[in-house]
Amino acid sequence: LLSLHEPSVANVPSGVNTPTNDMADEVKVIYHIDEQETPYLVKLPKPADQVTLKDLKIALNRPNYKYFFKSMDEEVGVVKEEVSSDDAPLPCVNGRVV
Numbered sequence: 001l002l003s004l005h006e007p008s009v010a011n012v013p014s015g016v017n018t019p020t021n022d023m024a025d026e027v028k029v030i031y032h033i034d035e036q037e038t039p040y041l042v043k044l045p046k047p048a049d050q051v052t053l054k055d056l057k058i059a060l061n062r063p064n065y066k067y068f069f070k071s072m073d074e075e076v077g078v079v080k081e082e083v084s085s086d087d088a089p090l091p092c093v094n095g096r097v098v
Contacts, residue, residue: 027051029059054086 027044042059044051057063071081071091081091 029056031060033062049089049092051090052086053083053088053090056090057086 025045025047027046027048029042029044030039031042032039044055044059046055053067056067066082066084068080068082069091071079073079083090
């Protein structure tokens with residue numbers, strides 16, 4: 001679950017990142033912006049466990065958004081985790097960036 005939060009937007013849509021089957025070193029990023037029904041797709045030429053926030057920001061050309069990803073919290077379970085450091089690896093759940 002990837003949520004892009006534009007500072008002035010209150011209700012933010014979400015999307016999913018999944019690795020492709022065709023190429024192990026490529027990740028597909030599927031996302032929504034501003035509640036649009038049809039999702040966008042961008043491919044990153046890296047394995048899911050090596051993708052950083054900076055990689056995603058460059059690909060999406062949306063530097064002023066907040067980025068939330070599906071993550072597992074030991075106490076709560078599934079949560080949306082905000083990633084704000086450009087060098088941070090994106091959270092992986094079951095081997096996928098979600």
